[in-house]
Amino acid sequence: MTTRVGRTLDGIFSWTGRLVVGLSVAFMAIPALFIMVLSFSNDRHIGFPPETWGLDRYVEVLTSRTWLDPIVLSLEIAALTALFALILVVPAVLGMKRGNLPGGTVLESAAVAPMLFPIAAYAVGLYAVFAEADLLGTFHGIVIAHVVHAVPMVVIVLSTALDRVRPELELAAMTMGASRARAWIGITLRLLTPAVFGAATLAFVTSFDEAVFITFLGGPGLVTLPKSIFDSVQYGVDPSITAVATILMVVTAVLMLGATRMRKDVR
Amino acid sequence: MTSVAAASATLQDTAVALHVRSIRKSFGNQEVLRGIDLDVQRGEFLTLLGPSGSGKTTLLRIIAGFESPDSGEMKLQGRDISRLSPAERGLGMVFQQYALFPHLTVAENVGYGLRMRRWESGPLRARVEHMLEIVGLPHLAGRKPRQLSGGQQQRVALARALAYEPELLLMDEPLGALDKNLRLQMEEELRRVHRELGTTVVYVTHDQEEALALSDRIAVMADGRLVGLDTPTALYQRPTTAFVAKFFANANLVPATATATAGAGRAEITAGESRFTVDSELRGDVVLAVRPRSLRTGEQPGGLVLGGTVVDSLLLGDDRQVRVDVAGIGAIVARIDAAQPGEFEPGSPLTLSVAVRDVTVLAP
Numbered sequence: 001m002t003t004r005v006g007r008t009l010d011g012i013f014s015w016t017g018r019l020v021v022g023l024s025v026a027f028m029a030i031p032a033l034f035i036m037v038l039s040f041s042n043d044r045h046i047g048f049p050p051e052t053w054g055l056d057r058y059v060e061v062l063t064s065r066t067w068l069d070p071i072v073l074s075l076e077i078a079a080l081t082a083l084f085a086l087i088l089v090v091p092a093v094l095g096m097k098r099g100n101l102p103g104g105t106v107l108e109s110a111a112v113a114p115m116l117f118p119i120a121a122y123a124v125g126l127y128a129v130f131a132e133a134d135l136l137g138t139f140h141g142i143v144i145a146h147v148v149h150a151v152p153m154v155v156i157v158l159s160t161a162l163d164r165v166r167p168e169l170e171l172a173a174m175t176m177g178a179s180r181a182r183a184w185i186g187i188t189l190r191l192l193t194p195a196v197f198g199a200a201t202l203a204f205v206t207s208f209d210e211a212v213f214i215t216f217l218g219g220p221g222l223v224t225l226p227k228s229i230f231d232s233v234q235y236g237v238d239p240s241i242t243a244v245a246t247i248l249m250v251v252t253a254v255l256m257l258g259a260t261r262m263r264k265d266v267r
Numbered sequence: 268m269t270s271v272a273a274a275s276a277t278l279q280d281t282a283v284a285l286h287v288r289s290i291r292k293s294f295g296n297q298e299v300l301r302g303i304d305l306d307v308q309r310g311e312f313l314t315l316l317g318p319s320g321s322g323k324t325t326l327l328r329i330i331a332g333f334e335s336p337d338s339g340e341m342k343l344q345g346r347d348i349s350r351l352s353p354a355e356r357g358l359g360m361v362f363q364q365y366a367l368f369p370h371l372t373v374a375e376n377v378g379y380g381l382r383m384r385r386w387e388s389g390p391l392r393a394r395v396e397h398m399l400e401i402v403g404l405p406h407l408a409g410r411k412p413r414q415l416s417g418g419q420q421q422r423v424a425l426a427r428a429l430a431y432e433p434e435l436l437l438m439d440e441p442l443g444a445l446d447k448n449l450r451l452q453m454e455e456e457l458r459r460v461h462r463e464l465g466t467t468v469v470y471v472t473h474d475q476e477e478a479l480a481l482s483d484r485i486a487v488m489a490d491g492r493l494v495g496l497d498t499p500t501a502l503y504q505r506p507t508t509a510f511v512a513k514f515f516a517n518a519n520l521v522p523a524t525a526t527a528t529a530g531a532g533r534a535e536i537t538a539g540e541s542r543f544t545v546d547s548e549l550r551g552d553v554v555l556a557v558r559p560r561s562l563r564t565g566e567q568p569g570g571l572v573l574g575g576t577v578v579d580s581l582l583l584g585d586d587r588q589v590r591v592d593v594a595g596i597g598a599i600v601a602r603i604d605a606a607q608p609g610e611f612e613p614g615s616p617l618t619l620s621v622a623v624r625d626v627t628v629l630a631p
Contacts, residue, residue: 168366171333174353175360176431177383191370 032249039242046239057243067244070228074208077139077224081146081207082200088147089154090196094188097162108159115152123216130217137219145213150203157202161195162188201259205252283342284309284467285330285435290339292325299325300336301491307435312461312468314478317488318514323471324439326488330469331437332356344434354383359428359436359466363443365420367412373399373423374408380431398426401460418449422456429464438470442477454480475515479503487511509629512556518627519562519599521555521571525628536628539595541571547628554631559588561625562601564609566618571626573599574618580611591617 034048039057041050061067092111096104114122126145127136135141165188173183189196211226218227229245232238285307292300300322307313315323328334330341332353341349348356359380367376378386378395386394399405402422412420421441428436441457442450458481461468472478478485479499487495487502487510495502495511506512509520523538527550534547538555547553555571566572575593587605590598601619611617 166364166366168362168364169368171331171353172360172362172366173368173379175331175356175358175437176380176427177354177357178379179354180352182383187368 035242036246036249038239039246041239041242043239046237046242057240058247060240061243061247064240066238067228067240070223070225073223074225077143077146078204078207080143081150082203084143084147085150085154085203086196086200089151089158089199090192093155093158093162097159098167108155111155112152114148119149119212120216123213126213127216136217137221139222141217142214142222142224145217146207146210147203149210149213150206153202153206154199157199158192158195161192165191198259201255205255209248209252282309283307284311284344285469286340286342286345287326287330288340290326290329290336290341292322292329292334292336299491300329303339303491303493305486305493305496307467307469308483309467310465312470312481312483314470314472314482314485315488316472316475316478316485316515318473320490321488322491323473323488327437327439327469327471330435331358331360357431357433359431359433361421361424361428361436361438361441363440365412365417365424365444367420367424367427369412371411372408373404373410373412373415376412376423377427377430379427384431394430398430399423401429401463402426402456417445418453421445421453425457425460429460429466432466434467436466436468438468440472441470442472442474450477457481475517478515485515487515489514506556506627506629509554509556509631512627512629516556516558517600518556518558521557521573521596521599522631523553523555523628525549525551525553534628536626538571539573539593541573543569543571543623545623545626545628549628549630552631553628556627556629557599557621557625559600559602561621562599562603562619563621564601564603564607564617564619567620567622570620570622572618572620574616575599577611577613577615577617579613587611589617591619 038046038048038050040053040055042052042054042056043050089111092107096108096111123145130136130141130145135144169187169191170183173187174180178186209226210224211230214222214224214227215230218224223231225244225248229241229248232241283306285305287303287305287307290300290303291298303322303326305313315326317323325334329336332348332351332355336349339349340347343356343358367373368379371379374392374395377398378391381391381394395408396405399408402425404419404422404426407415407419407423412423415423421444424441442453445453454477470478470481482499484497485495485499485502486493489510494508495506495515497507502511503516506516506518512518513520521538523536525534525536525547528535532546532548533544534549534553535542535544536547536553536555557571562573573591573593573596575591575596577589578592578598579590581588582605583602585605586602587607589601589603589611591601593599599619609617
């Protein structure tokens with residue numbers, strides 16, 4: 001009797017689970033698919049279903065300066081963000097994990113702390129600081145904000161990866177005649193390479209997608225791709241945004257998938 | 268005359284592969300090594316044996332160059348190595364968790380030390396093949412470490428550490444991660460490789476059976492000091508301290524008193540009801556070391572007799588291990604023939620005895 005009730009309950013739960021997961025996937029994927037379909041229309045206004053099909057919107061995006069300039073700016077900021085985040089975090093993580101640093105674990109949690117702040121509240125705080133330091137509306141100001149935002153993720157990815165590289169590997173290389181630097185670069189850093197690429201990708205993508213800091217701190221002169229999409233939606237709808245959004249989604253998805261794949265390879 | 272003395276000194280020096288003098292090391296205010304003196308002969312298999320926290324691994328890491336001692340000196344084949352980096356010492360090392368490089372193949376792992384020594388690719392490949400044959404894994408050269416079993420990985424680690432013919436091979440509990448059957452098999456393998464290559468080995472373990480099976484000599488460590496250094500047989504049969512007797516041979520320690528009534532070099536021993544004379548210079552409070560296997564059931568005239576009640580009895584195949592509580596002495600463990608008749612249920616009275624020649628008198 002009780003087993004039958006149990007089995008019925010199991011069935012109900014498992015079907016509810018499937019329904020919830022299915023609905024959330026649909027909820028996320030359908031608007032995205034909708035935009036993708038619309039991006040291949042040549043209509044003058046956005047409308048569903050499209051009356052004409054073609055690649056006009058992609059041609060528009062990749063030739064007009066209204067879209068190309070923000071794309072290039074976003075790519076520059078994202079690349080610099082990834083680079084500086086790595087330059088900061090790689091030595092820091094090695095120091096925290098391998099250097100017998102007193103308070104290393106405290107430092108590690110502190111490095112992850114920015115993740116806990118609501119991003120809008122944090123942006124307000126940064127606004128005050130940037131106003132004081134004359135960084136509002138500057139290129140390097142935005143890079144600094146994005147680096148701060150990316151650091152926790154990079155710390156998490158790299159420190160978990162380093163936990164899987166046993167310290168004895170370096171010692172073994174050293175007994176076999178490798179100098180400390182050679183053991184470090186040839187073994188530890190070599191084994192961390194996939195994680196470094198993964199972390200860089202994450203930093204790149206978060207910066208490339210970032211719309212809050214740029215709204216608060218960018219001012220009128222600095223228009224990144226997310227900002228430009230936002231503006232375009234606000235002041236009359238340019239149908240090209242469907243193509244822009246599609247490009248953004250595909251590039252981000254490919255990069256994230258690549259990063260995940262690389263991290264799996266180390267295991 | 269002087270030249271002969273000098274010559275014999277050099278001769279002695281060359282027979283010593285590793286010379287360690289007065290090594291001390293503290294971590295914070297914890298003194299881990301309290302002055303270690305040790306000479307390892309060339310070609311010798313020497314084991315550092317001790318419980319965890321005895322300092323054996325720290326000593327090994329100091330020899331390897333991973334830690335620097337607070338004071339003391341170290342020479343390898345007469346060359347002062349105490350200030351050299353691990354790479355400059357030219358040692359081989361095998362770690363408990365294998366420490367193979369996961370991104371390199373078995374062959375590349377074995378060839379790592381040779382590449383660091385800038386070997387040409389021809390001789391390098393030949394040596395790697397030779398080393399893999401010695402450890403019996405030539406067919407696995409192209410595999411990655413994660414595709415190998417634990418025993419195979421440790422054999423690769425051994426081949427890798429020996430490939431460049433180091434003057435000294437250090438091994439840090441290399442069999443600790445393997446299960447018992449594999450461990451016995453690897454012990455045989457290690458003995459064979461040591462016989463074939465004649466490398467000087469310093470081996471760290473906390474397992475006395477492993478130490479017995481492998482070593483030419485065993486250095487027993489306790490609390491940062493060397494408390495015994497001898498061949499396995501001598502340490503086992505004639506321990507010189509109570510700690511060595513207890514830790515190394517699992518001996519029972521029976522408190523007793525020694526008096527001089529029997530004359531110079533002889534002592535009369537009183538332990539409980541027993542009284543007998545042995546060769547010993549010790550006087551006053553002593554302990555008698557008695558190995559579990561030298562105990563018999565029943566009384567033997569003239570020996571040490573221990574009467575008590577059985578606490579626990581364990582059948583171990585050919586042997587039976589009996590734990591007996593003896594009034595005024597404590598728990599005594601005996602290993603007797605399992606075929607021997609008798610009542611071994613907990614609570615039954617049991618008398619054990621041991622011949623005088625199997626009793627070792629030691630300072631408490």
